[in-house]
Amino acid sequence: MKRRNRIYLIGSVLVLLALLVGGCVAPAPGAAPAAATAPAAEAPAKEGGFVLGVSNTLVGNAWREQMICSIKAQARASGLVDRLVIANRNAGPTEQIADLENLISQGVDAIILNPSDRDALNAVLEAAIAQGIVVVAVDQAVSAEGAYVVTNDQTAYARIGAEWLFETLGGKGKVVEMRGIDGVPADTDRHNGFLEALAKYPDIQVVAETFTNWDPSTGAQQALDLITTIEIDGIWTSGIDYTVVEQFQAANVPFVPIVGADNNGFVKQLIELKDQGLIGAAVTNPPAIGAVGTAIALDALTGKNPERVTLLTPKLFDNINNLEELKAIYAPDEQPGWSTYVDIEPYTLYNGSADVSACKGPGE
Amino acid sequence: MAFSVAIRNPALRILFRNSWALGVWLLLGALLLWYSTLIPVFGPFQITSITKNSLPLVYLAIGQAIIVISGGIDLSLGALLLLSNVIAARFMAGQPLPTVVLVALGIIAGLALLNALVGFIITLSGVPDIVVTLATGYIWSGLALWILPSPGGGTAPEMRWLFTGSPSGVGGSYWPPLLMLLIPGALVAIWSRTTRVGLSLYAVGSNKTAAQLAGLDVRRAKIVAYGIGGAMAGLAGLAMVALTGTGDPRFAIGANATLNSVAAVVLGGVALTGGVGNVFGVVATGVTLIMLNPILIAMRVDSNNAQVIQGVLIAGVMMFGGLVAFLRERRS
Numbered sequence: 104m105k106r107r108n109r110i111y112l113i114g115s116v117l118v119l120l121a122l123l124v125g126g127c128v129a130p131a132p133g134a135a136p137a138a139a140t141a142p143a144a145e146a147p148a149k150e151g152g153f154v155l156g157v158s159n160t161l162v163g164n165a166w167r168e169q170m171i172c173s174i175k176a177q178a179r180a181s182g183l184v185d186r187l188v189i190a191n192r193n194a195g196p197t198e199q200i201a202d203l204e205n206l207i208s209q210g211v212d213a214i215i216l217n218p219s220d221r222d223a224l225n226a227v228l229e230a231a232i233a234q235g236i237v238v239v240a241v242d243q244a245v246s247a248e249g250a251y252v253v254t255n256d257q258t259a260y261a262r263i264g265a266e267w268l269f270e271t272l273g274g275k276g277k278v279v280e281m282r283g284i285d286g287v288p289a290d291t292d293r294h295n296g297f298l299e300a301l302a303k304y305p306d307i308q309v310v311a312e313t314f315t316n317w318d319p320s321t322g323a324q325q326a327l328d329l330i331t332t333i334e335i336d337g338i339w340t341s342g343i344d345y346t347v348v349e350q351f352q353a354a355n356v357p358f359v360p361i362v363g364a365d366n367n368g369f370v371k372q373l374i375e376l377k378d379q380g381l382i383g384a385a386v387t388n389p390p391a392i393g394a395v396g397t398a399i400a401l402d403a404l405t406g407k408n409p410e411r412v413t414l415l416t417p418k419l420f421d422n423i424n425n426l427e428e429l430k431a432i433y434a435p436d437e438q439p440g441w442s443t444y445v446d447i448e449p450y451t452l453y454n455g456s457a458d459v460s461a462c463k464g465p466g467e
Numbered sequence: 468m469a470f471s472v473a474i475r476n477p478a479l480r481i482l483f484r485n486s487w488a489l490g491v492w493l494l495l496g497a498l499l500l501w502y503s504t505l506i507p508v509f510g511p512f513q514i515t516s517i518t519k520n521s522l523p524l525v526y527l528a529i530g531q532a533i534i535v536i537s538g539g540i541d542l543s544l545g546a547l548l549l550l551s552n553v554i555a556a557r558f559m560a561g562q563p564l565p566t567v568v569l570v571a572l573g574i575i576a577g578l579a580l581l582n583a584l585v586g587f588i589i590t591l592s593g594v595p596d597i598v599v600t601l602a603t604g605y606i607w608s609g610l611a612l613w614i615l616p617s618p619g620g621g622t623a624p625e626m627r628w629l630f631t632g633s634p635s636g637v638g639g640s641y642w643p644p645l646l647m648l649l650i651p652g653a654l655v656a657i658w659s660r661t662t663r664v665g666l667s668l669y670a671v672g673s674n675k676t677a678a679q680l681a682g683l684d685v686r687r688a689k690i691v692a693y694g695i696g697g698a699m700a701g702l703a704g705l706a707m708v709a710l711t712g713t714g715d716p717r718f719a720i721g722a723n724a725t726l727n728s729v730a731a732v733v734l735g736g737v738a739l740t741g742g743v744g745n746v747f748g749v750v751a752t753g754v755t756l757i758m759l760n761p762i763l764i765a766m767r768v769d770s771n772n773a774q775v776i777q778g779v780l781i782a783g784v785m786m787f788g789g790l791v792a793f794l795r796e797r798r799s
Binding site for chain 1: 764
């Protein structure tokens with residue numbers, strides 16, 4: 104009898120396990136296997152109804168979340184996409200290779216990825232391309248043969264902003280360079296762009312260089328220390344901007360010209376604090392690069408032969424000449440860290456920050 | 468009646484003694500079957516993909532299982548994986564095959580000795596395993612960064628073929644990764660259940676004092692267990708360099724790997740109190756943990772929810788395990 108009980112027990116544990124697994128995932132809708140039966144190789148003949156795969160390996164980061172939402176919004180607005188398969192987790196190249204293989208297994212027509220490594224993913228990306236899958240790397244480049252690459256021009260990002268600052272200062276004065284994370288490619292590129300601009304203005308003196316680690320509170324502390332201890336004529340930031348402006352208010356120090364990114368909080372300050380003497384410029388570094396990548400993937404799928412490499416040149420909006428543009432991109436309903444520049448001509452099809460913020464993909 | 472007759476059969480008795488391991492293999496089979504219905508094509512590409520991507524976790528879980536069975540726990544295994552990964556990537560890049568093989572063997576032997584030394588220190592000092600290995604884990608992670616400050620390096624195509632079935636790491640034959648998945652697990656499982664030293668791990672893990680009184684060498688058992696754990700972590704690091712073709716010293720990779728190895732061990736029916744469990748079951752749960760991710764992606768579950776589901780699953784299985792043990796105890 105004991106033995107028999109044990110068999111029943113083992114059996115029931117197995118059944119319960121199966122129920123547990125089934126119960127946990129059964130509520131997810133739209134997973135009918137029939138939806139994914141179209142083989143990727145037929146892609147060029149198709150007019151729509153595409154399945155797009157997305158791979159991202161940094162979760163909990165506002166910029167990346169907005170990037171994914173822009174992909175969803177663009178896919179929905181295009182009307183060409185049936186569904187998105189999104190592999191999104193904190194991971195390195197090992198896991199991203201597994202995720203990309205899973206996307207291939209899902210039978211996707213195109214893969215949009217933010218790569219965790221320039222070279223380590225090449226074998227799997229080239230295997231996907233060999234099967235007729237369109238591969239688009241956004242934000243950072245990959246070296247895989249046949250992949251489309253869509254990136255923001257980080258060197259130009261710093262050069263354009265720094266040139267505006269030096270010009271605004273009349274080519275003369277003491278400035279601070281507030282960088283991002285030491286050693287990260289984007290930070291190195293931006294520093295090079297900053298130096299390019301600096302070379303053209305011999306009377307500009309860099310009195311301090313800090314690394315904010317792209318952390319708003321770290322940048323705020325550094326700014327407070329700087330503006331209360333040394334004489335500064337202008338500040339260039341690598342996108343940690345609105346908390347720096349707040350320090351001027353907190354310390355009751357007169358504003359100096361400042362360069363930041365298209366962060367919603369900074370755009371708001373540029374508009375509202377202009378009367379109190381704030382002069383500044385917002386340089387775009389759009390996470391909507393994901394939407395641009397989606398547009399390029401769809402162009403490739405529908406036989407429009409887009410360019411292999413797309414480099415988005417940043418735009419600069421200052422509150423002297425471009426106040427109306429700043430007011431147009433300002434998104435009152437979003438967080439201070441929201442990147443306001445979401446409509447990128449001629450690629451994006453959705454309608455402004457509200458569509459991206461809704462974060463709804465096709466069929467959601 | 469039929470059942471009580473059947474149980475006298477020795478083969479069946481072994482089956483029942485390993486019922487949990489059998490259960491997790493059946494569960495893995497069911498998951499694979501289910502996954503195959505979720506995707507358009509289930510063929511060699513998918514089998515290769517799942518087996519090769521499971522290798523690092525499975526190796527680490529086997530090592531962790533042996534250590535847990537002997538009554539310990541090793542929080543440094545993920546860091547040892549990092550160490551193996553960066554040494555391999557740094558010293559195999561651009562080298563001829565004989566050098567690469569030597570480096571591989573050197574890593575496995577070296578990490579086995581290194582971790583055996585840690586086991587020795589634990590037995591000698593009497594400091595709890597969890598404290599010592601937490602400390603050594605930080606040391607190994609730091610050392611990994613020192614050897615390879617940023618991602619880079621490489622390995623030989625033959626090395627990649629061995630673990631992935633293809634010189635480029637993608638889309639190869641599934642036989643090499645499948646054999647590399649099953650053979651180490653089977654060897655360690657058989658060794659732990661048939662040899663004198665292997666069985667002494669179970670004895671020491673379930674009751675150290677009793678094992679000592681019975682004349683078993685408790686210290687040797689622990690040192691051997693940690694040595695095997697180090698060797699398996701070395702193998703896991705080699706598998707990882709074969710998967711990506713580069714080394715990666717980032718701390719988070721090691722920390723994640725350690726946590727996943729403990730999850731696989733727990734799901735595999737190895738009691739954290741020591742002395743109970745079958746190493747071969749852990750092979751199945753290692754693959755299962757890797758399988759969960761593609762299945763949840765295929766079900767369009769949001770990544771944040773996917774992590775919650777993974778946690779709920781582990782907690783659920785643990786509670787059933789506890790229930791089984793409780794009912795068994797009450798009956799006897």
